[in-house]
Amino acid sequence: MQAPRSDREQIRSHIVGVASDLLAQGGPSAVTTRAVAAAAGVQAPTIYRLFDDKDSLLEAVADKVFADYVDAKHVRDDVDAVQDLRESFAAHIRFGTANPGLTAIISDPLRPRSATEKRGIAVLRERVHRVALAGRLRVPEERAVALVHAIGVGVVLALIGIPEQDRDAGLEDAAWQSLATAILTDVGYPVDESARAAAFRLQADDDALAILSPAERTLMREWLDRIANA
Helix, strand or coil: CCCCHHHHHHHHHHHHHHHHHHHHHHCHHHCCHHHHHHHHCCCHHHHHHHCCCHHHHHHHHHHHHHHHHHHCCCCCCCCCHHHHHHHHHHHHHHHHHHCHHHHHHHCCCCCCCCHHHHHHHHHHHHHHHHHHHCCCECCCHHHHHHHHHHHHHHHHHHHHCCCHHHCCCCHHHHHHHHHHHHHECCCCCCCCCCHHHHHHHHHHCHHHHCCCCHHHHHHHHHHHHHHHCC
């Protein structure tokens, strides 16, 4: 006889919490069915009834830990858009290096992204959009999102592959400087009102383009694309 749904959810949540601790302590290899069952105080069959296999359990653990991180991420309207992006980049590096086991799971390029990971990308996309609205973006928004994500993941993977005492303390800042040079205009100085930056800013400003008809907006975006990519 199966336990009531509420009891099943409590047991599942308990198992995921225990597995999260094992992941943090010993990485994915430490999250075995036997170890989780012993630490959670349940029988192995209980785990198999709640999770299809070890991979499903790891997915649930990764989703929980990453969900807590994403839920705490907020786009700050009270700070400069570039500063907010810089701070979020640093926060991602800190989170990734503090959770190497989780990083090993979610960094697999062949693994489908979970809904939680997609929410994280959506937050990043919103931050990049604010940079575009500020007239500081020199590349298309989607390219900027891809670059920030790729470089952030790359830095984390590079750091966790090195013993903590041997890590390059300046790698994060060097990576950000390279990233900023690639995606931002006039790094470290007042806003650059170049034609390209202005084009990306206007592309991002839906309110400014709302006065145009749908056909006019399409044509305007085509012109802006041409200016931005000239």
